[in-house]
Amino acid sequence: xxxxxTELLKKNKTQLLDRWIHVQLTSQTLRDDLMSDDELRAQxxxxxxxxxxxxxxxxxxQPDSADFDEVFExxxxxxxxxxxxxxxxxxxxxxxxxxxEAIINLLQEQLLESPAQLFAESQKLTRLLDHFSVxxxxxxIKGREEVIFRQTEEISDISTPVIQIxxxxxxxPIIGTLDSSRTQVVMExxxxxxxxxGSSIAILDISGVxxxxxxxxxxxxxxxxxxxxxxxxxxxxxxxPEIAQTVVHLGIDLSNIITKASLASALKHAFSLQKLVxxxxxxxxIR
Amino acid sequence: xxxIPILRMGTFLLVTIQVDLYDRLALNLESDLINMVHKTGxxxxxxxxxxxxxxxxFMGRILGNIACMTRVLDAETVVVGxxxxxxxxxxxxxxxxxxxxxxxxxxxxxxxxQTKLGPNDELADDDADDTE
Numbered sequence: 077x078x079x080x081x082t083e084l085l086k087k088n089k090t091q092l093l094d095r096w097i098h099v100q101l102t103s104q105t106l107r108d109d110l111m112s113d114d115e116l117r118a119q120x121x122x123x124x125x126x127x128x129x130x131x132x133x134x135x136x137x138q139p140d141s142a143d144f145d146e147v148f149e150x151x152x153x154x155x156x157x158x159x160x161x162x163x164x165x166x167x168x169x170x171x172x173x174x175x176x177e178a179i180i181n182l183l184q185e186q187l188l189e190s191p192a193q194l195f196a197e198s199q200k201l202t203r204l205l206d207h208f209s210v211x212x213x214x215x216x217i218k219g220r221e222e223v224i225f226r227q228t229e230e231i232s233d234i235s236t237p238v239i240q241i242x243x244x245x246x247x248x249p250i251i252g253t254l255d256s257s258r259t260q261v262v263m264e265x266x267x268x269x270x271x272x273x274g275s276s277i278a279i280l281d282i283s284g285v286x287x288x289x290x291x292x293x294x295x296x297x298x299x300x301x302x303x304x305x306x307x308x309x310x311x312x313x314x315x316x317p318e319i320a321q322t323v324v325h326l327g328i329d330l331s332n333i334i335t336k337a338s339l340a341s342a343l344k345h346a347f348s349l350q351k352l353v354x355x356x357x358x359x360x361x362i363r
Numbered sequence: 364x365x366x367i368p369i370l371r372m373g374t375f376l377l378v379t380i381q382v383d384l385y386d387r388l389a390l391n392l393e394s395d396l397i398n399m400v401h402k403t404g405x406x407x408x409x410x411x412x413x414x415x416x417x418x419x420x421f422m423g424r425i426l427g428n429i430a431c432m433t434r435v436l437d438a439e440t441v442v443v444g445x446x447x448x449x450x451x452x453x454x455x456x457x458x459x460x461x462x463x464x465x466x467x468x469x470x471x472x473x474x475x476x477q478t479k480l481g482p483n484d485e486l487a488d489d490d491a492d493d494t495e
Contacts, residue, residue, distance in 0.1 A: 276467060301454050
C-alpha cells in the first residue's frame, strides 16, 4: 500500500507508466503521425524512471530542488525535440499534464479511505508538476525560437548570392528587405567575391526589394561606396517606378551612383565599361 | 625609425605599405611622398595597401590628404588593393575617400592612371616598357 507520491512512484512505476501511456494513447491530441507509439513509450518510460529515481519524501515538497536537475534535463530534451518535430504547444502541454492525471488516478485508488492525505499529496503533486510544465513550456519555446533563428540565418544566407555573370562582372540580386545586418552580409559577400574573382564591376539588382526608405537607401549607398573603395564600379539596377518615386520624394541623392532600370541595361552598361561588344553573327538565322 | 620606401616607376610613384601604419609613420609618408612628387615631377601615385588589415580614421584622412596634395602638384593618386574589411571599416567611419581613385590591384591602377593621364603625356614617351 503506497501512501505518498514518492512511494507510489517507486513501487507502482510500471502500473503508473501503463496508465500514463493509456491516457496518452486515448487522448485526442495523440500525434501518431509524428511519433510512433513505441517511441512515445520509451520517452515516457525514461521520464518516469528518472522521476522515480530522484524523488524522495523530502524533495517532493520542493520542486526547485537540485535533485530534479536530471528530470528537468530529460524534460527539456523531450520538449525541445517536440518543438523541432512540429508538435503544437497544446500537444506538448497535454503530454506533461496527462502524467498528473495518471498519478492522481492511482493515488486516488490507493488513498480512498483517507481524503485528508489524498488532498495533501495531490497538492504536493500539483506543485511539482506545475513546475514541470513551466519548464516544458520554457524549453518548448526555446526550441521553437532556435528553429526560427536557424531559418532566419538560412534565409539571409541563401538570399544574398553573388553571381559572376561575366568575366569581371558580378551580379548580386537582393531579395527581401535590406536591414543593417543583412547589408553587412551583402557587403561582406560582395567585397570578398570582388577580391576572389578580381572583378571590376558589380551590379546590385534591387528588383526584389519591396520598399526603399531612407535607411535602405543609406545601406545601398554604403555598399556602393565600399565597392568603390575596393576599386570596382557598382551599378544599381532593377529600380521600379515606385522606388524611383519614393527615392525622389525622400530627397535621397543617388546622383553619384550609376542607376539602371533593369538588369539587362546594367549589363549593357557594364559591357561598355569593359569595352565589350555583343553582336549577332552575320548570316546566322534567328532560331 | 621606420621608413616606407617610395619606388619610382617611370612617371609614377609606387608605395607599398607592408606594415601597420602608426600615426607618425603615416605623417612621415605623407611628407616624403609629397616631396618625392615635387622632386620627380611624377604624374601618378599608386598606394598599395593590400597588406594593411587595420585602419583608423586618421589613416583614412591621411590617404585623402595625400590625394588632395598630389592633385595640387598635378598628380593623381590611386589607392589599390584595399581589403574588404578595410573598405567596410572606412565606410562605417564615414570616410568614403571621395576624390581618391581606387583599383583592385597595382596593374589595374597603372592602366587607370594611364587612361586618366591620356596619350598627351610627354613624359610617358621615354618609358620603354610602356604598354602603348
